[in-house]
Amino acid sequence: MTFSSKLTLGILLLLCLTLSIGGGWTIDQNLQAALLSSQTQNTAFHQRERSALEQALRADDARSTGAAARSVQNYAGELQSSVGAQSFCFSVMDEQGTTLYSSLPRAVRYDVLRSAIAAGSQSVTFCYPGSSRYMVLASPLQGTMEGLWLVSVYDITALFTERERQLRQYLLLEVTALVLAGTAAAWFSHRMTRPLRALQSAARSMAEGAYDRRVPSCRQAEFDALGQDFNQMAAAVESRVDALQQESQRQTRFVAAFTHELKTPMTSILGYADLLRMGEQPPERRRQAADYIYHESKRLETLSRQLLQLLGLQQGGIILSPVAVRLVFADVRRSLPQDFPAAICTDCDPGAVVLADRSLLGDLVRNLVLNAANAGPKDGAVHLACTRREGGWELSVTDTGCGMAAEELPRITEAFYMVDKSRARRAGGSGLGLSLCAEIARAHGTALEFESRPGKGTTVRLLLKEGTE
Amino acid sequence: MKKGILPTAAALLVCAALLGVPALWARLSDARRLNSVQPRPTLAGALNEEARAIPVLYELHSGTSDTSSTDREELPEPDLADLCAEAAEPVSALADAGVISAGEKARLDALLAQAPLQYYRQNSGALQSLSLVWPQQDAAASTAAIHLSRQTATGVYVSFGLSVGGDLDAETRLRAWLVMLGVDVLGDWEPVDTGSYADTFALYSAKGQATAYCTAAAGWVNLQLSKGSLTF
Incomplete structure (x- = not known):
């Protein structure tokens, strides 16, 4: 069940509950008020009738049941001739329950009258024969003989008919209100949750690999903030995935290059070792094979040493301290072989x-100097310089050698990447320098x-922070 | 999709059921009303049922005790001893109830032992009145008299005029008389402002829709129970 459906149904249920209880209570209160008003009015009628009957009984000095019955009959006859039979509805009973007179509807049972008398002269009772509704009031008749009771019955069916009409009208109103409110709630909740669906769609797309998917902004502040956060997260994920892909590609190239760099000297070593194993070789040939094996092994040893150094640098930090650049240059100069070509x-x-x-x-500068020398400088020299720059010193190594094309520059620091592989290998390069x-x-x-410019030479610069000796 | 159908259907069913709440409420309310006895509303200015049960008050309101419209009848043949005996009975009752003191009763008995100079009887249907008048005892004293009125239907005396006084105050007499009449049970007798009539004490009962007052001046006590609210 979707959130918008839950929201719609929740609103509908709440509204329905409120309307139903509120309506039920209101309609009942209306009936109660109408009944109270009717009670007051009917009590006044009853009292008037009671007084009139008492006067009639006194006038006739009715002190026996028979005399009282005749007196009440006479009174009712006079009443009927003046206001009509439909205008009054009462019964007179004695204390034994004998009915002296009654103009009550047949539907009003005898026990209802007895109940009204039992309830007393300060009470109101009701009876619902069939579809009719009656209010019953009973009071003792005083002044002549004891034990006479007047029981008046008043038709209040109209009040209940009006209540039924209100119920039907309210039901229609409630259904209309629920349909309208339900439609509005469905529209509103669907519209309100639209950003959530967009977010869900974007999340699914990202799960399927579309890392560039973003959610549009919306007018609702909370959802808009959520969307922006989602977009930021998506951007971070995309960036991370790109970085991981690049790293993976780099690792793949590294492994391929490393394998190749291992395979080349190993092939030479295996070949010359096999030649030596085949039998006695001429001394010149044997010396040449041993040289190859020695140099290729040396290359492998250099390769593994540089690789270890590279991994060590990648994994751990170093301790920096003030160093005089002239001493570093002196170290480099001393480390170069005597037959250094430049x-x-x-x-x-x-x-x-x-x-x-x-x-x-020193290793850094020495590597750069070796590369510069291998580039074959036209002036036969490698230039080391150290000049002041803002915030530190700039070290540079310049040669006037073969140079490199611009498209080569971004890749030259990748492991095992060589611009000119044969020239690099001849010079004993491992591709890791x-x-x-x-x-x-x-x-x-x-x-x-x-x-760098092809045919013109190359300059490598390095800006270092200034130290205090 | 299928997961949502059942809760939706259930919620719609609950809504449909809730639509029937007003009708159900009405039916339950009707059933409760049918089986209950509700108090009858009080009609403003009408005699309370408790008061109606007291004969003297019921008669006070239902009887046509309008003395102004009655014929004043002077008895042609005086039966003075019987008249005095008739008057002595309520006087004794007043004394027994503490409305008049023993000394006052003795003075009245002394009067009743003498033949009255004048007497009057009135019969208005609802009320029967008797007046007895004696000549003044000396030049300084005023004329002595006893006036009595009783309800024909109940026989209860609702008006007294007695040539005695001074022993008790008006409030004591009135409250004792209400007890004697049996109307004190209403419990809502409230004093009425009698204005400049300093010798008069009056009480009004809303339940009984009646005013009772007593005037206790020097040498004269008047007790009266009237329907409605009197203004002094």
């Missing part, structure tokens, strides 16, 4: 001090900026 030109402010891990920063550099820069709270 000259190192440094342009460093002697007072440049940055917040860094000296060892990691720039990934490692990017990760070291990230650990320092900064990022590498690449500026």
Whole structure:
């Protein structure tokens, strides 16, 4: 059962209950008021009739049942001739229950009259013979003989007929009100819950993969706020899913590249090892095979070391401390082999001090210098510089080598991505160098900026926070 | 969809049932009314049923005791001893009830022992009145008299005029007389402002629709029970 149906039925039930109880009470109160008014009026009639009868009895000095019966008959006869038989309706009984006179309808039973007498002269009783309704009043007749009672019966059927008419009218009114209210409630609740249905539809669409689905805004503040929250959640989910997809793709590429990088040296190692196993080889051939095996094993060892370093940087933080950049450049210069193919030109402010891990920063600069040297600089030099920038120092490594196309730049920090694979492998590259550099820069709270033009060279910049030595 | 049909149908059935509540209410109310006895409304200014049950009050209202319209009848043959005996009976009753003191009764008995100078009888149908007059005892005293009125139907005396006084105050006499008449049971006798009549004390009963008053001046006591509300 939907919420709007529940709301509609709830409103209908409540309205129906209120109208029914209210109507029942009101109509009953109306009848009660009419009965009270009728009681007052009929009591006055009864008293008048009583006094007149008492006067008649006194006038006739009716002190026996027979005399009283005759006197009442005479009185009724006079009354009938003056106002008509339909205008009065009473009975006179003695204390033994003998009816001296009666002009009551046949439907009014004897026991009703006895009950009225038993109820006393200060009471009103009712009787409902068939579809008629009567009010019965009984009073003792005084002044002559004891034990005479006047019982007057008044027709109040009209009051009940009016009550029945009110009931029918009210039923019609109630049904009309319920139909109108039900229609209005159904329309209102359907309209009110429209944002909820939109939300439900959007949630289902998202469950089916449509993460770009959003709900429109609506006029109801609560639902509008809910919709906005839902849209924010959907945007966050979409963003997270996109990120996860990209991460998944990156992981897939990483695994593929890693597998490939493992397979290439392993193939060479297996080939040359198999050659050595096949039998005695010429010394030159044997030395060449051993060299291949050694170099490829060295590459694998470098690969695993860099991979471990990369994972270590991704998992844990580093401790930064003030480091003089000239010392880092000096470390790099010392770490390079003596047969390094390019000259190192440094342009460093002697007072440049940055917040860094000296060892990691040295690895970063060394990797960039090795890459710059492998690019084949036309001037045969790699330029290291450190210049002041707002908020810190900018380190740059520039070469005048082959450079890179603009579309290559976004991917060059991906693991195992190589712009020129054969050239990189010849130089002993593993494809993890720039990934490692990017990760070291990230650990320092900064990022590498690449500026390169094919055939012109490449500049890599890194902005570091200033430290105090 | 099917899940919602049953509750919806149930709710609509409840609504339909509720539509019958006013009619059901009316039927139950009728049944309750049929089996109940309701109090009769009180008619403003009408004699209360409790008061109607007291003969003297009923007669006061239903009888035609209008003395102004009656013929004054002077008895042609005086039977003075009988008249005095007739008057002595209510006088004794008044004394027994404490309306008059023993001394006052003795003075009245002394009067009644003498033959009256004048006497009057009135019969208005509802009321019978008797007046006895004696000559003044000395030059300073006023004429002595006894006036009595009783209801023909009940025989109860509703008016007294006695040439005595001074022993009791008007309120004491009146309250004692109401007890004697048996009308004190109504319980709603309220004092009436008698204005400049300082010797008069009056009480009114709404239930009995009657006023009773007593005037106790020097040498004269008057007691009267009248229907309706009197203005002094």
